[in-house]
Amino acid sequence: MAAIYSLFIINKSGGLIFYKDYGSAGRMDTNDSLRLASLWHSMHAISQQLSPTTGCSGIELLQADTFDLHCFQSLTGTKIFVVCEPSTLHMEGLLKVIYELYTDYVLKNPFYEMEMPIRCELFDVNLSQAIQKDRVPLLGR
Amino acid sequence: MAPLAPKTGDPLFANVERVNAELFTLTYGAIVRQLLADLEEVEEVNKQLDLMGYNIGVRLIDEFLAKSNVSRCVDFKETADIIAKVGFKMFLGVTATVTNWNAEGTTCSLVLEDNPLVDFVELPDTCQGLHYCNILSGVLRGALEMVSMKTEITWVRDMLHGDDAYELQAKLVKQVPEEYPYKDDD
Numbered sequence: 001m002a003a004i005y006s007l008f009i010i011n012k013s014g015g016l017i018f019y020k021d022y023g024s025a026g027r028m029d030t031n032d033s034l035r036l037a038s039l040w041h042s043m044h045a046i047s048q049q050l051s052p053t054t055g056c057s058g059i060e061l062l063q064a065d066t067f068d069l070h071c072f073q074s075l076t077g078t079k080i081f082v083v084c085e086p087s088t089l090h091m092e093g094l095l096k097v098i099y100e101l102y103t104d105y106v107l108k109n110p111f112y113e114m115e116m117p118i119r120c121e122l123f124d125v126n127l128s129q130a131i132q133k134d135r136v137p138l139l140g141r
Numbered sequence: 142m143a144p145l146a147p148k149t150g151d152p153l154f155a156n157v158e159r160v161n162a163e164l165f166t167l168t169y170g171a172i173v174r175q176l177l178a179d180l181e182e183v184e185e186v187n188k189q190l191d192l193m194g195y196n197i198g199v200r201l202i203d204e205f206l207a208k209s210n211v212s213r214c215v216d217f218k219e220t221a222d223i224i225a226k227v228g229f230k231m232f233l234g235v236t237a238t239v240t241n242w243n244a245e246g247t248t249c250s251l252v253l254e255d256n257p258l259v260d261f262v263e264l265p266d267t268c269q270g271l272h273y274c275n276i277l278s279g280v281l282r283g284a285l286e287m288v289s290m291k292t293e294i295t296w297v298r299d300m301l302h303g304d305d306a307y308e309l310q311a312k313l314v315k316q317v318p319e320e321y322p323y324k325d326d327d
Contacts, residue, residue: 076202076203076287099203100207103204114199
């Protein structure tokens with residue numbers, strides 16, 4: 001039922017720092033998620049080189065038959081991407097909201113080490129609230 | 142739905158969470174005081190403040206980018222303007238002015254008339270070499286490094302030393318864009 005299958009956050013070197021799946025469609029084990037994250041990091045980088053236009057900042061949307069992948073890269077190199085059902089709306093807005101939650105609850109946590117996996121309870125709590133808020137209008141359809 | 146990037150920080154300043162200015166000033170003063178007691182040497186305190194500022198800056202930049210919605214700056218001039226008008230306003234509630242550009246556009250001065258960190262502060266004779274607000278230079282350096290700019294930030298004028306304003310000199314040493322290692326040595 002969930003429109004979102006999974007959420008990934010990768011640091012500027014391509015390492016996975018946060019992974020959450022919503023529902024069985026997005027589930028994968030730790031090794032696979034790590035592998036996927038580095039794969040995506042490399043593809044994102046290569047796409048910037050491949051682009052025929054200058055100033056390309058990498059893949060923002062990948063559309064496939066059974067899923068869409070929306071990616072947001074901050075100017076500091078952190079990438080947040082979400083795998084969702086095809087044609088799910090408002091994902092860019094959601095990614096920006098998640099970025100703000102990251103800055104408020106992860107970066108401001110003094111016990112969080114930069115570039116390391118995220119283990120911040122407040123972030124998890126607020127993230128679930130943000131995703132829930134998004135789900136309600138979608139479930140109503 | 143995303144708001145346009147503001148050219149001034151006022152709407153942002155109104156929207157972020159704020160804390161009592163005196164609490165902020167006094168807390169900072171307590172930190173500097175404690176550092177002086179622990180490290181005793183003024184140069185060491187300067188270095189430590191810069192390091193603390195650096196650690197703050199590397200995290201602050203993401204918050205700034207997330208909340209202010211600014212897009213990539215075209216050149217260092219734009220960067221300096223955004224820092225002075227939007228950045229300082231958002232975090233300190235004051236704006237700075239940008240002056241003294243050199244010919245290549247790599248060095249400028251950020252002038253602060255008003256500085257919330259130094260309210261109620263007087264430097265005693267034993268600490269005349271102290272850059273009381275050195276945390277600010279660290280913050281700028283750390284923040285800019287995370288967006289691929291290596292800079293050197295130094296204090297030119299300091300009201301606590303008798304000058305008429307606070308002036309920071311920001312020098313862009315080099316741009317270090319993220320390079321992906323395609324030519325790996327196997």
